[in-house]
Amino acid sequence: MSGAVALAFMACSKDNGVGGTSTEPNTVYADERALWEPLVGDFHVNTARFALSWPKGAIEDGRWFWEIQNDTEDGGMSYIEWPAKLGDDDDPLAPIVDACHGICGTAVLGKGSLTYTPFVSVGFSVAKDSTGNPLPVNVSNWGGVCVSYSSDVALRLEMDLGDSMNENLRFGLPGFELTATDTVVSKCVRWLEFKRPAWTKDDHDWKIDGMLAAEQLVAMRFVIQAPVGEYKFNIKYIGTVEENPAGISDFEYSPEPWKQAKYYTLNGGNGNMWTPANDGDRVSTSLYSKDVWPENVEEDGRWYWNTDENDGGKSSIEWPEALGTDNSLEPVVRKYFGVSGVASLKKGSLQTDPSVSFGFNIAKDSAGNTVPADVSDWNGFCIEYYSQTPLKMELVVEDSADGLPFVELPKKMLAESLCFSWGEFNMPNGVDEVSKERNVTKDKLVESFSEKMISVRFTVQADDGDYKFGVGAISVLDRRHMAEMMRIF
CATH class of the missing domain: 2.60.120.430 (Galactose-binding lectin)
Structure with missing residues (x-):
């Protein structure tokens, strides 16, 4: 998976009073349903929640990336126009989350010499090893994904399974199409609803659906693939079906970004000088x-x-x-x-x-x-x-x-x-x-x-x-x- 994937962060042991571990990350919650709630300050997706079996030595990632190459490797000219200057550290999209209280931008799609429809994508990785390489994680216990978003054109919510598996699947990955909408809407998608594209029907050796993909998920990404043009998008919330068994209709998006959860709760960790x-x-x-x-x-x-x-x-x-x-x-x-x-x-x-x-x-x-x-x-x-x-x-x-x-x-x-x-x-x-x-x-x-x-x-x-x-x-x-x-x- 190519992309500006944010890598390192230091994890400290709660036992010594500095809070958090690699599998029990430091996270500020305002809404216990949320994997990611930027309205109340979450820069990263809390990917370790409900993970069924966390790999030994894996570190929670959850930082946002975008595909640097996009379709340019095949002759395309697409890119994302961001509303703020990207960061120059290992968390480049943090300024975007801060500016938009979400992930927002304009997909500028240019065909160039492509033989297919141009695209861009943005997403988050689930976990990484000590060297920063992405690792697959079993997140089937999420039950699926709930999102709040708006987009000028349909977004494909796609399950990234890592470079080698993606190539084996000819990049026909399990996904679900989120319809275009001018206003922010919310949608929950169960793992069984994630399907490979219709053009992969002849791939008899690779029968993989959303449930199987959820057992080895490397990343989730939003793909905008459309005719040449400019398309605005805005991703506002990510939760799990497990947390929203009746759907996400009771989640009310507020355009006033700091209206919800005015004060945050710290982790409650033990300190040898102050707990x-x-x-x-x-x-x-x-x-x-x-x-x-x-x-x-x-x-x-x-x-x-x-x-x-x-x-x-x-x-x-x-x-x-x-x-x-x-x-x-x-x-x-x-x-x-x-x-x-x-x-x-x-x-x-x-x-x-x-x-x-x-x-x-x-x-x-x-x-x-x-x-x-x-x-x-x-x-x-x-x-x-x-x-x-x-x-x-x-x-x-x-x-x-x-x-x-x-x-x-x-x-x-x-x-x-x-x-x-x-x-x-x-x-x-x-x-x-x-x-x-x-x-x-x-x-x-x-x-x-x-x-x-x-x-x-x-x-x-x-x-x-x-x-x-x-x-x-x-x-x-x-x-x-x-x-x-x-x-x-």
């Missing part, structure tokens, strides 16, 4: 630091938040639950397995982009005042998060003359866990300049800051607008944890 479901709104900040903990100082760890209002901005945070006593985030944390909300950014009279921030303090004195503490033994930490815009994680320290060490967490609408050692934090003034001035290595530079830590802070800063965010389980990278991580990866 939201158990710890509420308090992070165990003294973990692995008690032997260097200041005298007469208490662990703090309570979550706080700030806006840009004092600087002339008009930003706010919309929380999904009424807050508790003294504005405690406990009700939010318990229900959503983390600090989850919507940053409503409004510039007001600010000279910079508007922002909000939230975080947790490390320690406090007997009067409740924030004080610094030495947490260098953390060595860094792992954090589960999602964010509709890049999220800046800063180490707020006592001596901030050189600026605050930070890392930028990339935009992720799938809840994901990332790990950062002290050496992976950056300095606003440039690590090289500061470390050279202090005559220390980058790792030692940030470690020196971590010896006088006041808080860990997350900042959402962007153009005016509403941006969803969430931070879940947190684990520190103490030396024992780092050894375990090395063993896993």
Whole structure:
């Protein structure tokens, strides 16, 4: 199967507090029926759901690809015109999902020297091995596929069985024709309804139907094959028949992309420093630091938040639950397995982009005042998060003359866990300049800051607008944890 198939993503073990495995992927759900619900932020199809027998060593894929070659190998001139610039990483169609809240574009079909009708296709792979090669998976337990879509011309929903099998079948793959429609409609197709094209009736050696194909599925794809011309299409939802036994007619597509599931639930994973479901709104900040903990100082760890209002901005945070006593985030944390909300950014009279921030303090004195503490033994930490815009994680320290060490967490609408050692934090003034001035290595530079830590802070800063965010389980990278991580990866 040719195509820009997205490949690698890191899977972390839930047992060590960073959430998810290769067969139990990190996924944000708003609708338990959905394999893929882009309206609420799913970039990838959750292909592992209901899979009957997951191959050993297989990694869930579910990322969207399109056929780079299309019909050009045979002299065609077809291509897809996308509504946004494609990404330059291993997930090139993510910007399209973000822009369309689905997979949308215009199929520009050109015949060239073809002897058949021109075509393009777009689809998603089910699984891959450790080198990124696609693997077949038994997904017969899906029962079939449910989709919501619109298209200027009929779409053929096709079952891709991999290069060698596709060639054996002369590319006459089991499929189902979805009729053209100007408005978004929903349709469930059972595996037995997938049939090979009529022109394959003489292939007596290859009697394969949708049920048999579902036991070895490599990918699903939508094929647009039509006379020369331009045809718009939009794919909005993918579910399974198993989840929709009575059909999908009760699923209502909303043209307002963020109307559904305003707040997301994190995975609820365990963190050695913070497991939201158990710890509420308090992070165990003294973990692995008690032997260097200041005298007469208490662990703090309570979550706080700030806006840009004092600087002339008009930003706010919309929380999904009424807050508790003294504005405690406990009700939010318990229900959503983390600090989850919507940053409503409004510039007001600010000279910079508007922002909000939230975080947790490390320690406090007997009067409740924030004080610094030495947490260098953390060595860094792992954090589960999602964010509709890049999220800046800063180490707020006592001596901030050189600026605050930070890392930028990339935009992720799938809840994901990332790990950062002290050496992976950056300095606003440039690590090289500061470390050279202090005559220390980058790792030692940030470690020196971590010896006088006041808080860990997350900042959402962007153009005016509403941006969803969430931070879940947190684990520190103490030396024992780092050894375990090395063993896993």
